[in-house]
Amino acid sequence: MAKEGFVVGSGSLAAQVWRRFRRHRLALLGATVISVLVVIAILAPVVALQDPYRVDLRCVRASPSRAHIMGTDTAGRDVWSRLVYGSRVSLSVGLVAVSISTTIGTILGSIAGYYRGVVDSVIMRATDVLMCFPTLIVIIILIAVLEPSIYNIMMAIGLLGWGGTCRLVRGQFLSLREKDFVLAARCLGASDGRIIFRHILPSVVTYLTVGVSFGIAGAILSEAGLSFLGVGVPPPTASWGNMLYYARSIEVLEKLAWLWVPPGIMIVITTLSINFVGDGLRDALDPWMVTK
Numbered sequence: 001m002a003k004e005g006f007v008v009g010s011g012s013l014a015a016q017v018w019r020r021f022r023r024h025r026l027a028l029l030g031a032t033v034i035s036v037l038v039v040i041a042i043l044a045p046v047v048a049l050q051d052p053y054r055v056d057l058r059c060v061r062a063s064p065s066r067a068h069i070m071g072t073d074t075a076g077r078d079v080w081s082r083l084v085y086g087s088r089v090s091l092s093v094g095l096v097a098v099s100i101s102t103t104i105g106t107i108l109g110s111i112a113g114y115y116r117g118v119v120d121s122v123i124m125r126a127t128d129v130l131m132c133f134p135t136l137i138v139i140i141i142l143i144a145v146l147e148p149s150i151y152n153i154m155m156a157i158g159l160l161g162w163g164g165t166c167r168l169v170r171g172q173f174l175s176l177r178e179k180d181f182v183l184a185a186r187c188l189g190a191s192d193g194r195i196i197f198r199h200i201l202p203s204v205v206t207y208l209t210v211g212v213s214f215g216i217a218g219a220i221l222s223e224a225g226l227s228f229l230g231v232g233v234p235p236p237t238a239s240w241g242n243m244l245y246y247a248r249s250i251e252v253l254e255k256l257a258w259l260w261v262p263p264g265i266m267i268v269i270t271t272l273s274i275n276f277v278g279d280g281l282r283d284a285l286d287p288w289m290v291t292k
Contacts, residue, residue: 020284027280030273037270041087048081052238064258071258074246082238083262089239090270093154093223094216100158102212105165106204110196112166113173124170131163139222140231148234153226157219165211172204206285213278217271224267240267 022028040047049069056076064071070079112123139156146152176182177200185195226232227241228248235242240263246252247260 017284021280024276024280024283026276027283030276030280033269033273034277037087037091037273040084041091044084044088048078048084050078050081052077052081052085053236054078061256061259070262071256073243073259077236079243079258079262082243083240083266086238086240086243086263087266089150089233089237090220090223090241090267093150093157093233093239094219094274096154097157097161097219097222098212098215100155101161101215102165102208104159105162106169106201106208108162109166109169110173110201113170114177114192114196114200116174120170123166127163127166130160133160135160136222136225139226140229143226143231148231150233150237150239153223153232157222161215161219165208165215168207168211169204172207173200176200176203209285210278210282213274213281217274217278220267220274221271240264 054077056072058076059068059072060076061074062068062072062076068078068080070083073079073082108123108127112120138160139153142156143152146156173196182195182199185199190199223232223239224241224244227239228244230245232241233239243263244260244267246256247264252259
């Protein structure tokens with residue numbers, strides 16, 4: 001006997017989700033890679049072999065060697081150490097920025113979908129206006145006004161990235177607000193706040209989880225793009241994006257591949273892994289897929 005795609009008697013919902021997720025081999029690979037990156041970021045002082053901010057003018061642009069396994073940059077700083085510490089910045093920007101955008105989008109989408117009418121129209125028109133502007137250009141303007149810093153980048157990406165989440169949550173609320181369990185809660189005298197946060201919102205969490213995973217990848221790419229353009233995380237703080245800043249030189253592109261290939265590969269691997277996990281979560285949390 002099945003109910004909404006989940007087989008009754010085949011274990012808890014969490015067990016079913018995990019069983020589906022582990023069938024997705026790319027998602028498992030992505031989750032493993034992300035876990036390794038998180039461990040590396042946490043243990044950066046141990047994993048990094050040298051101080052990422054130590055300038056050695058006697059060893060500028062040195063090729064990979066036993067002393068510097070990934071070479072040194074234009075200031076004589078160890079590339080491997082900066083790559084390790086850069087993981088902290090890139091992952092932090094992704095997590096914090098998406099947390100901000102998801103919180104704003106969830107609150108506004110919940111209010112718009114539940115109350116509808118004038119409130120819905122005002123919120124959705126504001127969302128339309130936000131999504132009409134080219135996000136990258138607006139972020140660059142904000143950063144230029146506020147001055148480049150990791151905190152301003154987190155805030156800018158988060159404050160300008162909630163439109164998609166708002167639309168998603170609103171659509172789910174419009175679908176769920178007339179369901180029997182919501183009508184029963186109203187009949188029992190539950191307040192609007194309780195209905196929104198205790199009854200409807202938990203049913204939207206599965207969709208938000210998938211959106212958050214893709215949002216983190218997008219935020220990491222945004223930070224990398226901003227830093228590459230010179231308006232992101234300011235030096236000497238290490239991030240994968242500002243490590244790519246040096247790749248704007250033809251000489252570096254042709255002769256000093258160790259300055260830009262490692263951070264480029266890390267950005268690609270991280271975003272691909274997060275997207276694989278998002279795909280796996282989408283399949284695992286789909287209520288219409290019957291477990292076998």
